[in-house]
Amino acid sequence: MALYLLYESASGYSLFLAHGIDQIGQNTEAVRSSISDINRFGKVVQLAAFDPFESALDALNQCNSVSEGVMTDELRKFLEKNLPTVKEGKKPKFSLGVSEPKIGSHIFEETKIPCQSNEFVLELIRGVRLHFTTLLKSLKPGDLEKAQLGLGHSYSRAKVKFNVNRVDNMVI
Amino acid sequence: GRGGMKGGNKVVVEPHRHEGVFIGKGKEDALVTKNLVPGEAVYNEKRISVQNEDGTKVEYRIWNPFRSKLAAAILGGVDNIWIKPGAKVLYLGAASGTTVSHVSDIVGPTGVVYAVEFSHRSGRDLVNMAKKRTNVIPIIEDARHPAKYRMLVGMVDVIFSDVAQPDQARIVALNASYFLKAGGHFVISIKANCIDSTSPAEAVFQSEVKKLQEEQFKPAEQVTLEPFERDHACVVGGYRMPKKSKAGNA
Numbered sequence: 234m235a236l237y238l239l240y241e242s243a244s245g246y247s248l249f250l251a252h253g254i255d256q257i258g259q260n261t262e263a264v265r266s267s268i269s270d271i272n273r274f275g276k277v278v279q280l281a282a283f284d285p286f287e288s289a290l291d292a293l294n295q296c297n298s299v300s301e302g303v304m305t306d307e308l309r310k311f312l313e314k315n316l317p318t319v320k321e322g323k324k325p326k327f328s329l330g331v332s333e334p335k336i337g338s339h340i341f342e343e344t345k346i347p348c349q350s351n352e353f354v355l356e357l358i359r360g361v362r363l364h365f366t367t368l369l370k371s372l373k374p375g376d377l378e379k380a381q382l383g384l385g386h387s388y389s390r391a392k393v394k395f396n397v398n399r400v401d402n403m404v405i
Numbered sequence: 406g407r408g409g410m411k412g413g414n415k416v417v418v419e420p421h422r423h424e425g426v427f428i429g430k431g432k433e434d435a436l437v438t439k440n441l442v443p444g445e446a447v448y449n450e451k452r453i454s455v456q457n458e459d460g461t462k463v464e465y466r467i468w469n470p471f472r473s474k475l476a477a478a479i480l481g482g483v484d485n486i487w488i489k490p491g492a493k494v495l496y497l498g499a500a501s502g503t504t505v506s507h508v509s510d511i512v513g514p515t516g517v518v519y520a521v522e523f524s525h526r527s528g529r530d531l532v533n534m535a536k537k538r539t540n541v542i543p544i545i546e547d548a549r550h551p552a553k554y555r556m557l558v559g560m561v562d563v564i565f566s567d568v569a570q571p572d573q574a575r576i577v578a579l580n581a582s583y584f585l586k587a588g589g590h591f592v593i594s595i596k597a598n599c600i601d602s603t604s605p606a607e608a609v610f611q612s613e614v615k616k617l618q619e620e621q622f623k624p625a626e627q628v629t630l631e632p633f634e635r636d637h638a639c640v641v642g643g644y645r646m647p648k649k650s651k652a653g654n655a
Contacts, residue, residue: 241556300553333552363560385542385557389532392545393525
């Protein structure tokens with residue numbers, strides 16, 4: 234049974250395939266010790282797909298939805314394009330590991346893609362976060378931080394109700 | 406008195422034991438950090454300018470321990486703050502960003518500070534401060550729900566926490582499980598009154614340390630923030646520390 238991981242970054246959505254991890258035989262402790270070393274982790278978890286956000290506005294929309302545990306149309310397209318097809322009446326031979334159960338149940342309701350979010354999956358996602366820029370070769374050093382910086386500002390400015398288009402105008 | 410060449414107000418700045426922190430030696434010694442944005446104060450703090458031998462100038466900002474628990478912990482003699490040039494720091498309870506601005510000075514252009522604050526009122530100041538300091542990523546969100554800001558934060562070396570909430574240990578543990586490297590460190594400021602106002606402060610600190618130990622934290626030291634803050638302690642330690650290999654276990 235194949236295990237995919239959904240990783241939402243400031244630069245875009247990505248899917249990783251966790252090879253040869255038999256969940257029953259694995260304990261969380263074993264995963265913990267293997268994620269620190271990129272040589273070991275990179276053999277087990279590999280990039281399956283990456284879809285960069287189209288614009289800063291798109292990134293903000295995705296971030297707001299992910300934050301609320303909602304799957305956007307863009308995320309749905311990304312998942313359906315890059316994951317094996319789920320056929321009606323057949324039990325899928327894969328599952329999708331997600332960071333948080335709410336988005337998992339939304340994905341399952343809409344697409345029937347089976348999702349899981351448990352200690353084991355969260356450990357693997359910790360590994361992806363640690364090695365993300367190494368696993369994703371298309372990002373240059375510093376690119377991810379730049380994306381986080383831009384998105385952090387737009388996300389936070391919207392929260393404190395600054396007018397996004399004007400610098401000094403705020404609504405109380 | 407005054408007069409003579411260059412007057413009597415010359416200040417010498419020396420590196421502090423903690424990398425990225427400095428001491429301004431004048432009439433009275435002061436903790437200072439090297440201003441990442443020379444020419445600008447963040448909260449009307451005083452700045453001092455020092456001329457190097459080659460004629461270039463470096464500006465430092467005075468760091469007031471009455472306004473910053475991290476500065477108070479440093480003056481309290483904490484052994485290691487783990488926040489240093491190039492470090493990635495997740496800062497919980499960033500408030501208006503006064504201490505965050507000094508952390509931003511310390512980690513410098515190659516470091517990053519993810520600054521989380523839930524209050525919109527102080528959040529505005531934080532966002533404004535971060536506009537000029539591009540190593541600060543402002544996150545206006547509830548630190549109780551790190552999943553909400555998981556897209557904005559990478560893996561970090563240090564978590565600093567000053568959230569003054571009864572469930573602070575749980576909040577730090579949850580954030581660490583998402584964002585703190587194995588072998589990374591935490592620095593947390595504990596205000597006894599915020600956790601339990603009926604027990605003596607020392608008992609509260611002890612029970613907080615115990616809670617941390619149950620969450621894969623390894624507290625290494627504890628300093629009081631007296632005389633700058635009453636009934637506050639700063640606890641520092643490691644997270645998911647590598648087990649020392651036993652002798653003979655090849």
